[in-house]
Amino acid sequence: MATALRFDHVTKTFVHRAGQMLLRDRLLDLARPSKRPRFEALKDVSFSLEAGESLGLIGANGAGKSTILNLATGLSLADQGSIDVNGRVTALLELGAGFHYDLTGAENLRVNAAMMGMTRQQVAERVESIVDFSGVREFLDEPMRVYSAGMTVRLAFSVAVAADPDVLLVDEVLGLGDQQFYAKCLGKIREFQTQGKTIVLASHSTELITMLCQRVLWLEKGRVRMQGSAEEVVAAYKASA
Amino acid sequence: MKERKWTGDYVFLFENLILKDFRIRYRNMSLGILWSLINPLVMMTVMTFLFGRVLGRDARDQPYPVFVLCGLVPFNFFTGALMTGATSIVDNAGLIKRVLVPREVIPVAAVLSNCVHLLIQFGLLLLLTVGFGLRPNIYWLWLPAIWALYVMFLCGLALGASAINVYVRDTRYVLESFNMVLFWLVPIFYSFSIIPEKYVKLYQINPVAALVFAMRHILLEGIAPPMSLMLNLTIAASVALGLGLAIFHRLKPHFYEYI
Numbered sequence: 001m002a003t004a005l006r007f008d009h010v011t012k013t014f015v016h017r018a019g020q021m022l023l024r025d026r027l028l029d030l031a032r033p034s035k036r037p038r039f040e041a042l043k044d045v046s047f048s049l050e051a052g053e054s055l056g057l058i059g060a061n062g063a064g065k066s067t068i069l070n071l072a073t074g075l076s077l078a079d080q081g082s083i084d085v086n087g088r089v090t091a092l093l094e095l096g097a098g099f100h101y102d103l104t105g106a107e108n109l110r111v112n113a114a115m116m117g118m119t120r121q122q123v124a125e126r127v128e129s130i131v132d133f134s135g136v137r138e139f140l141d142e143p144m145r146v147y148s149a150g151m152t153v154r155l156a157f158s159v160a161v162a163a164d165p166d167v168l169l170v171d172e173v174l175g176l177g178d179q180q181f182y183a184k185c186l187g188k189i190r191e192f193q194t195q196g197k198t199i200v201l202a203s204h205s206t207e208l209i210t211m212l213c214q215r216v217l218w219l220e221k222g223r224v225r226m227q228g229s230a231e232e233v234v235a236a237y238k239a240s241a
Numbered sequence: 242m243k244e245r246k247w248t249g250d251y252v253f254l255f256e257n258l259i260l261k262d263f264r265i266r267y268r269n270m271s272l273g274i275l276w277s278l279i280n281p282l283v284m285m286t287v288m289t290f291l292f293g294r295v296l297g298r299d300a301r302d303q304p305y306p307v308f309v310l311c312g313l314v315p316f317n318f319f320t321g322a323l324m325t326g327a328t329s330i331v332d333n334a335g336l337i338k339r340v341l342v343p344r345e346v347i348p349v350a351a352v353l354s355n356c357v358h359l360l361i362q363f364g365l366l367l368l369l370t371v372g373f374g375l376r377p378n379i380y381w382l383w384l385p386a387i388w389a390l391y392v393m394f395l396c397g398l399a400l401g402a403s404a405i406n407v408y409v410r411d412t413r414y415v416l417e418s419f420n421m422v423l424f425w426l427v428p429i430f431y432s433f434s435i436i437p438e439k440y441v442k443l444y445q446i447n448p449v450a451a452l453v454f455a456m457r458h459i460l461l462e463g464i465a466p467p468m469s470l471m472l473n474l475t476i477a478a479s480v481a482l483g484l485g486l487a488i489f490h491r492l493k494p495h496f497y498e499y500i
Binding site for chain 1: 245247248249250252254256258261264265268337338339342408409410495497498499
């Protein structure tokens with residue numbers, strides 16, 4: 001099988017520069033470059049996923065889970081190492097990312113679908129199944145600000161899976177859905193796996209991770225602490241806590 | 242590191258982003274799109290009063306409200322498109338940091354959203370033109386061409402300014418001051434004929450002023466805009482777009498870290 005997502009010795013650093021966005025800061029940068037302390041969000045991370053595999057990311061806050069997802073999505077660039085992705089990537093990185101709270105659910109659905117790369121015709125064909133899957137039909141013409149967190153996730157996830165990605169990246173948000181929606185997601189993810197699609201899921205819920213993922217990557221301070229089968233890594237992770 | 246390619250329907254994406262801006266702006270206003278008309282109408286009335294009744298004015302042979310509006314419409318579009326364009330990347334931090342969407346699309350969509358107001362104001366201008374007894378003429382066919390160049394020019398400025406604004410947040414204040422100066426340096430309430438000879442060249446290379454001249458040639462005088470003016474506008478649009486894109490491409494790899 002083909003490799004769907006591969007991180008090869010990836011390192012990502014950020015500069016500490018809170019609030020330093022003014023002209024004088026840029027001039028200082030020119031005067032004395034690289035004086036600011038750098039923070040290593042990821043250090044020498046490698047993993048490889050075959051098409052159809054699903055990977056869970058676990059670790060404490062700030063361990064680097066979201067940084068992996070951002071890099072895999074293509075939102076920021078690695079300092080060292082290489083990242084290879086095969087096929088279309090769709091990401092669900094934050095509750096309501098890309099949604100505007102003054103627009104209705106139906107309007108946000110279209111904007112989001114367009115941003116995820118769907119064409120006008122695809123949206124027309126899929127809008128019914130998106131709405132059905134989300135289960136928020138009766139609120140579709142309400143502004144998103146009246147949506148609960150769970151309803152927002154339902155709509156976002158429904159659009160993301162309708163975009164028919166080869167690689168689906170999900171950060172935490174699924175935890176906000178209810179049991180019934182879990183079951184739906186689980187079904188969808190199983191279906192994706194049989195279609196040879198790849199899923200990467202970051203979560204603090206080891207329960208969710210073991211339910212949805214075959215493989216798990218445990219991050220600690222930006223480094224890979226352990227990777228392997230879900231049961232094995234989750235057991236070790238729980239034992240360490 | 243290479244950039245991740247976005248595949249999708251650009252036309253559909255633009256359409257949705259423009260509609261989104263438009264809906265957000267007007268949803269919570271009881272007068273809706275009338276707001277797009279009120280600002281130019283108020284300004285037009287004030288200026289017509291000030292220069293028609295209080296101070297002396299030139300261009301006496303032309304209907305002054307149309308004359309002023311020929312200046313206000315391009316200037317308002319410039320202000321609106323440049324300011325929303327320049328802050329578009331920072332304002333859409335949620336998209337930059339969380340959604341993979343081609344980043345160039347964001348400032349360009351901001352400029353194009355302003356075209357919706359432009360069309361409304363343009364409708365008003367044409368209505369007044371005809372209302373003051375000036376007949377449509379064949380040179381009206383120039384209007385789409387000059388405005389296409391002008392929109393291109395603004396897309397270029399918005400791309401460059403939005404990228405710089407990520408790293409230097411004072412950019413918008415610089416632009417606001419610049420805009421104030423421009424209001425007086427663009428012939429909005431005065432005509433081309435009163436500009437002293439030695440400054441004429443300076444006015445002609447200013448694309449905003451060039452557009453005002455072109456508009457007045459076409460709508461008020463019923464003649465084609467001079468070729469030199471069209472050439473200036475074409476050059477300004479191409480240079481602005483080329484430079485804007487170059488700056489944007491150069492700066493965009495690190496948007497994520499600075500927003």
